[in-house]
Ligand SMILES: Cc1ncc(C[n+]2csc(CCOP(=O)(O)OP(=O)(O)O)c2C)c(N)n1
């Protein structure tokens with residue numbers, strides 16, 4: 123065995139089935155080792171997409187996704203994906219090539235210090251300097267990537283180490299990671315706090331979406347019957363169809379869901395991660411906050427929990443429910459606000475206007491997506507509308523990035539979702555700005571034979587920034603652009619494309635696209651006048667109403 127073959131064997135030992143990547147000449151020994159292994163090489167058209175795909179694999183399965191690139195330019199193209207996985211707590215392994223370390227036959231050609239570049243963007247970044255270290259390094263990389271708080275790990279494999287004879291060293295067998303359960307004293311303290319609350323409210327944050335947690339969390343909510351809201355990344359962690367869902371905090375204050383948040387005397391924040399835009403702002407006079415998490419909360423100006431319940435969240439919640447079940451007559455106090463909040467949020471969702479309103483887009487998408495269908499958002503204005511208005515009923519069926527909040531991840535993340543769940547409908551929702559950042563991956567999606575619909579919201583602008591520019595009183599400048607004809611663009615990739623031409627045309631266009639199979643691009647013109655009308659004017663009027 124050479125170093126690369128040993129690395130591939132160690133990856134296989136970790137259960138890796140595919141590697142997303144775009145190799146260079148420094149990876150050729152590794153590519154040859156992959157060719158002769160059972161691990162599939164999924165070649166993308168840009169390294170950033172490979173990283174987004176690997177990160178989404180980590181997010182959806184809990185097992186690190188793996189990506190591979192060359193040195194220098196290829197490795198640097200992984201940086202945004204690394205940050206996306208680091209802030210989003212997605213387990214991922216990045217393997218990059220490098221010129222030889224034992225001799226420098228090409229001097230400094232293409233050489234940059236990738237390990238140093240990756241150090242602040244990962245949980246661990248390491249150069250492999252000898253094949254002997256590979257079994258331990260790979261095991262350590264997977265342990266670190268997977269362990270709470272999950273995230274990316276970088277390994278650099280220089281080409282001469284890849285080719286170096288490695289012998290047949292034994293591999294290190296992985297074992298499950300078990301997080302300790304919260305201590306009895308902490309459980310008793312948390313239970314006492316909840317038992318005396320008059321108006322309790324649960325908040326589900328980003329870590330509530332860990333794939334292994336869905337059942338225990340749903341069970342806890344059902345047993346204690348305390349109403350809940352979620353952050354954007356906590357969306358979908360519990361059945362949203364339950365009568366306890368109060369809304370999603372897509373804004374930090376003054377949205378309708380804040381009517382409940384502002385009245386709560388106790389917020390049980392499960393899995394909140396302060397990488398997210400704050401779902402509410404803690405202040406000196408606010409409610410008591412109990413933080414429930416795998417790890418203690420980071421203390422911030424806007425988030426400083428009064429007490430914590432730290433440990434494996436699922437089993438800890440089960441123990442907490444045993445202390446609370448049937449003893450919370452006031453659990454549902456804030457439920458009286460629910461009907462009003464949800465009615466305000468869904469107002470005018472059926473309006474027949476063309477171009478379509480964002481509320482109508484969300485409404486129609488929900489109609490064509492089955493309960494287990496997966497919607498993957500890129501980043502733009504529509505993310506706020508989907509976070510506020512889209513109801514989820516199955517865990518991890520709305521994937522969005524409210525941490526790095528990078529544009530360009532929508533299509534690659536949907537491709538991984540479609541690979542992992544070939545039997546489910548998968549929809550990427552992108553703005554015309556974000557779509558064009560990684561639209562070349564349409565070719566990858568079609569080469570992989572995926573069934574996937576890509577909805578492009580067309581406003582010929584970086585709409586979100588244009589809206590903020592206007593909201594902040596700046597003149598309209600620098601945010602508009604032209605677009606290709608997206609139908610022709612799709613056809614150029616040998617796939618189907620359609621354009622929504624009427625107010626009622628979106629749902630049928632999506633339905634036809636899903637029924638037709640393969641990769642299909644649907645473009646829909648969107649009218650963002652609703653941003654200011656609802657998110658500024660209407661919410662300001664509502665705040666005044668509440669004060670008065
Ligand atoms: C990679 C990256 N660049 C820039 C931004 C800042 N940004 C956030 S939203 C946005 C506009 C997105 O435009 P588009 O994709 O067309 O969506 P829209 O808001 O128009 O619906 C920009 C530029 C970002 N989040 N990520």
Ligand SMILES: [Mg+2]
Pocket residue numbers: 502553554555579580581582583584585
């Ligand atoms: Mg746009």
